[in-house]
Amino acid sequence: MKNKDSYTHVRGESLFVDDINIREGTLHGVVFDASVAHAKIVNVDYSAAEALAGVVKILTYKDIPGQNQIGAIIQDEPLFAEDEVHYQGQPIALILAETLTIAKKAVKLIKIVFDELPVVTTAKEAFDKASFINPARTFKIGNNEDAFDNCKYVFEGETYTNGQEHLYLETQGVYAYPLENGNIKIISSTQGPTSVQKIAASVLGVAMHKIEVEVIRLGGGFGGKEDQATPWATMAALGVAVLNKPVKLILERHDDMRMTGKRHPYESFFKIGLDEDLKIIAFEVDYLQNSGAAADLSPAIAERTLFHGTNSYFVPNAKLTVHSCKTNLPPNTAFRGFGGPQGMFVIEAAIEMAAEKLNIPAYKIQEVNLLQDYDEFPYGQIAKNVEIKNSWNQLKKDIDFENKLKEIKEYNKQHDSTKLGYSFMPITFGISFTNTMMNHARALVHVYQDGSVGISTGAVEMGQSVNTKLLQIAAMKFGINSSKVKIETTNTTRVANTSPTAASATTDLNGKALLMACDAIQDRLESVASRVLKVDKESIFFKDNFIYIKDEKSSLSWDTLIMEAFARRISLSETAHYSTPKIHFDKTKEKGHPFAYHVYGTAFTIVKLDCLRGIYDIESVDIVHDFGKSMNIGIDKGQVEGALVQGIGWMTMEEITYDTKGRLLSNSLSTYKVPDIYSAPKNINVKAMESNGHYMAILKSKAVGEPPLMYGIGTYFALQNAIKAFNPKCKLRFNAPMTPEKVLLSLYE
Numbered sequence: 001m002k003n004k005d006s007y008t009h010v011r012g013e014s015l016f017v018d019d020i021n022i023r024e025g026t027l028h029g030v031v032f033d034a035s036v037a038h039a040k041i042v043n044v045d046y047s048a049a050e051a052l053a054g055v056v057k058i059l060t061y062k063d064i065p066g067q068n069q070i071g072a073i074i075q076d077e078p079l080f081a082e083d084e085v086h087y088q089g090q091p092i093a094l095i096l097a098e099t100l101t102i103a104k105k106a107v108k109l110i111k112i113v114f115d116e117l118p119v120v121t122t123a124k125e126a127f128d129k130a131s132f133i134n135p136a137r138t139f140k141i142g143n144n145e146d147a148f149d150n151c152k153y154v155f156e157g158e159t160y161t162n163g164q165e166h167l168y169l170e171t172q173g174v175y176a177y178p179l180e181n182g183n184i185k186i187i188s189s190t191q192g193p194t195s196v197q198k199i200a201a202s203v204l205g206v207a208m209h210k211i212e213v214e215v216i217r218l219g220g221g222f223g224g225k226e227d228q229a230t231p232w233a234t235m236a237a238l239g240v241a242v243l244n245k246p247v248k249l250i251l252e253r254h255d256d257m258r259m260t261g262k263r264h265p266y267e268s269f270f271k272i273g274l275d276e277d278l279k280i281i282a283f284e285v286d287y288l289q290n291s292g293a294a295a296d297l298s299p300a301i302a303e304r305t306l307f308h309g310t311n312s313y314f315v316p317n318a319k320l321t322v323h324s325c326k327t328n329l330p331p332n333t334a335f336r337g338f339g340g341p342q343g344m345f346v347i348e349a350a351i352e353m354a355a356e357k358l359n360i361p362a363y364k365i366q367e368v369n370l371l372q373d374y375d376e377f378p379y380g381q382i383a384k385n386v387e388i389k390n391s392w393n394q395l396k397k398d399i400d401f402e403n404k405l406k407e408i409k410e411y412n413k414q415h416d417s418t419k420l421g422y423s424f425m426p427i428t429f430g431i432s433f434t435n436t437m438m439n440h441a442r443a444l445v446h447v448y449q450d451g452s453v454g455i456s457t458g459a460v461e462m463g464q465s466v467n468t469k470l471l472q473i474a475a476m477k478f479g480i481n482s483s484k485v486k487i488e489t490t491n492t493t494r495v496a497n498t499s500p501t502a503a504s505a506t507t508d509l510n511g512k513a514l515l516m517a518c519d520a521i522q523d524r525l526e527s528v529a530s531r532v533l534k535v536d537k538e539s540i541f542f543k544d545n546f547i548y549i550k551d552e553k554s555s556l557s558w559d560t561l562i563m564e565a566f567a568r569r570i571s572l573s574e575t576a577h578y579s580t581p582k583i584h585f586d587k588t589k590e591k592g593h594p595f596a597y598h599v600y601g602t603a604f605t606i607v608k609l610d611c612l613r614g615i616y617d618i619e620s621v622d623i624v625h626d627f628g629k630s631m632n633i634g635i636d637k638g639q640v641e642g643a644l645v646q647g648i649g650w651m652t653m654e655e656i657t658y659d660t661k662g663r664l665l666s667n668s669l670s671t672y673k674v675p676d677i678y679s680a681p682k683n684i685n686v687k688a689m690e691s692n693g694h695y696m697a698i699l700k701s702k703a704v705g706e707p708p709l710m711y712g713i714g715t716y717f718a719l720q721n722a723i724k725a726f727n728p729k730c731k732l733r734f735n736a737p738m739t740p741e742k743v744l745l746s747l748y749e
């Protein structure tokens with residue numbers, strides 16, 4: 001089964017927020033934001049804007065009936081700035097006008113006087129000034145103090161990874177309108193409908209039940225709409241509450257890029273110790289996370305950096321500390337991998353550095369340190385059913401590694417102006433929200449009288465095809481055609497108190513709840529069928545739209561059975577709740593068992609460098625990935641390819657730049673380059689590894705959304721490898737993205 005939306009996507013018929021037919025009297029919003037990154041607001045003069053014909057209202061913090069506060073983890077972020085601004089792009093007011101054109105004109109008429117304050121843009125500056133979001137956190141295993149003394153080799157270094165713009169095709173947007181009795185409906189492009197509902201209610205000072213949030217689908221989220229769809233939705237709801245009129249607010253690309261947070265840049269300082277057998281004995285890192293001007297999801301993201309600090313390796317002695325540094329950038333936020341990629345980059349860099357100093361290829365160190373069953377992670381979880389060596393070994397076999405290596409060496413011997421480079425990138429990624437409390441979901445299933453089925457869950461469709469997978473689950477369970485099943489929009493009145501669609505766990509959580517709801521209905525239907533067919537319940541099966549008695553098709557169709565059940569006054573609806581069993585984590589000890597299971601895989605990347613110009617092609621990326629028992633290999637491979645290319649973009653070309661005053665320079669598609677078909681690898685070869693899956697994965701089909709992004713890290717090290725082949729004397733740099741400019745400088749250093 002293909003993504004069920006592909007037909008309407010291709011025809012341009014799929015609905016996004018901007019496509020909704022708007023109601024009469026709808027007002028259009030444009031956000032007035034800070035043009036400087038840190039300042040006191042001395043005076044704002046709205047009079048000229050207010051005087052413009054067609055401007056209905058300019059909303060500021062003064063119009064907020066409830067709390068001017070949108071911070072979800074830490075309450076440190078106002079919806080509208082009051083007397084200070086802390087980053088360029090920070091919202092100060094919302095102009096509401098009869099047309100978008102008028103609103104845009106009005107925003108230019110606002111006069112503001114700032115008293116500018118010093119601006120901090122880098123994590124290191126903030127760290128040196130002790131400007132933090134929250135206290136640092138440390139994961140520890142073994143005893144680092146003694147362990148380094150016992151190492152044969154010890155190396156130290158630093159790394160930098162830049163941020164990343166989400167660049168979802170659909171920008172942030174919302175359409176909100178009044179219902180009766182002061183109730184408000186918000187149609188939002190959000191990964192977290194409940195977050196929107198909760199924050200909007202708190203800002204408006206009303207009960208959550210007065211706010212209904214609906215999500216049709218997202219034109220991509222990638223983490224950028226986990227928390228940061230909320231301010232726009234809340235502003236629109238505020239407009240509705242104040243004026244009792246519908247409000248539409250869609251950010252234009254420039255505004256979206258300037259106002260919203262991105263992947264966190266990290267500066268990290270590491271020390272790695274090995275014994276003579278190349279075993280990693282000790283590893284220590286200080287991660288400086290550039291959190292931006294408010295917490296947003298930074299504490300949770302910092303935590304995941306620690307969870308993935310040792311990537312796919314067993315490290316007996318480790319001390320990993322993360323500092324969430326407060327700067328004058330937009331609050332950085334979730335982005336596919338959620339801090340994991342930043343953590344993994346550091347240990348890969350440390351291994352690369354050790355390999356260079358020892359004059360051996362990095363894969364020799366990687367290989368002898370891969371995790372095995374019963375190894376302990378620094379957070380206390382014991383690794384089980386580890387597939388990392390299996391994927392590594394299968395990949396080596398598939399690509400015929402020994403010969404491949406010879407070919408690469410031979411090529412490099414024969415070519416002076418182009419060089420090949422290669423790398424292995426193993427990944428081990430934990431599945432579950434690291435905050436145990438968030439790992440639950442619900443489903444609501446209605447079977448209608450005619451046998452058709454409607455399903456609601458908390459899952460948000462954002463291109464990852466969760467709806468297709470949910471459809472598959474219900475159709476399979478009931479033994480009916482998928483055309484009989486409809487996945488409804490995500491709506492807080494049908495499924496409440498949801499966790500955001502994130503952490504790659506959406507199908508696991510919502511799909512398991514769906515299975516349970518279907519089971520309950522099926523159980524009742526089996527009783528009816530057994531009475532109708534006069535056979536025992538145990539022999540009843542649902543298949544091909546009919547009821548089977550053992551292996552034999554009966555005359556009773558699904559549709560008739562449903563009519564029979566209805567006539568007997570049997571409930572054809574069910575809601576079910578699933579929460580991941582067994583997981584726990586104790587933050588006071590920083591130990592526990594936070595993940596339901598891990599996803600594994602290995603990538604082998606070959607790049608070809610043009611040593612005159614510094615440009616490069618990615619020749620191939622071969623991947624052996626642990627899908628478990630994939631329930632939809634087409635969709636899952638699509639996720640791997642998409643994530644890989646997104647990871648490559650982060651590592652090689654996407655370069656977010658702020659000037660020293662904290663103004664975003666890479667604020668459009670002419671100054672911010674994402675991978676296109678020309679820069680994608682020439683060959684991407686994704687193989688599914690034979691594995692048993694895991695019982696906590698939906699139908700043993702493992703979560704797939706985020707883990708493969710980290711295969712992209714391999715491209716960085718393949719490029720380093722190629723540079724070294726041309727200029728063995730160049731100094732290793734761990735400073736991503738590795739743009740052609742940086743490559744060129746390294747080649748001729």
Ligand code: MTE
Nearest residue numbers: 220221222336463464502503504505506705
């Ligand atoms: N795939 C598409 N096409 N669009 C997206 O926005 N988001 C990614 C991933 N794959 C995303 C995507 C992120 S960040 C996550 S956490 C998962 O999908 C979320 O969905 P899942 O839990 O259903 O995998």
Ligand code: HPA
Nearest residue numbers: 300338432433434502503
């Ligand atoms: N992953 C993704 N999103 C999240 C998480 C997580 O572990 N925790 C809170 N939001």
Ligand code: MOS
Nearest residue numbers: 223335336502503
């Ligand atoms: Mo994904 S970063 O967990 O939305």
